[in-house]
Amino acid sequence: MPELPEVETVRRGLNDLVLNKQISSVDVYYDKMIIGDVQKFKDTLAGKVIETVDRRGKYLLLRFSGDVTVISHLRMEGKYYVKSKDEPLDKHTHVVFNFVDGTTLRYNDTRKFGRMELVKTGMEVNNSGIKKLGPEPTVDTFKVDDFYQALQKKKKVIKTALLDQTIVTGLGNIYVDEVLWMSKIHPQTPAKNLSYDEAKKLHDNIIKELNMAIEAGGTTIRSYTDAFRNEGGFQFSLKVYQKTGEPCQRCQTPIERIVVGQRGTHFCPKCQILKP
DNA sequence: CCCAATGTTTTGCC
């Protein structure tokens, strides 16, 4: 569900829905969702005003008054909703931020994989996950030369290298398959075997693809919705992800599914040749 | 019942 475009869409939704609201109290129904002391999490946030919502990679950064930041990662199925305090709790609601105006921000997560952590604003860079993130996939921060050099040093195959967030952040299983298809690169190509031209093509496609997906409001495969409960629109633009057996849109060859790095992987066996 | 699922962290092995 949430790769960078989906997280960015959630961020924008939250910035429309909860800005400048003051927290009266926080309820936590599943303690493991909170990294660190749960009581401190609740006590610190009470009375704080949410000033903005930022994003780094796939991490949301909820900025509160008093230099308080909540790092929130949605992992596989995390979702935020804004509801009136009177509405009954969903079975999978694990954290509720109650606002003084009678509305609530609710964190739902069917698989309970998501995590939140309270830090002093600015200290989020010390978070173990955020610390090792590579550049954001934008023209200003993501440079072809750096990308090529990083790939040269890797022993992993290209798909696994792109998923690990350290070379460039934001890609997940869906968009990796898509950008590799667009770039005509086989997912099991050793990263260091990519030519400079291939690296450049891949680099350009990563930026283009993620931006197009953000414009479409993300991709809804099974469960993703944004903070307004809207589904994304990019699933209609997917070329290979979960298209096993369907004809490649370039050459009509049926799309194949293999497993790479424990992940389902979709590619065109004719367009994306594994070089010896 | 068995398998797969969008992501990161932990574990264990070089």
Add this chain to the structure above:
DNA sequence: GGGCAAAACATTGG
């Protein structure tokens, strides 16, 4: 200590 691959996390749905 780093890099890497596999397991783990918890639940739903086909």
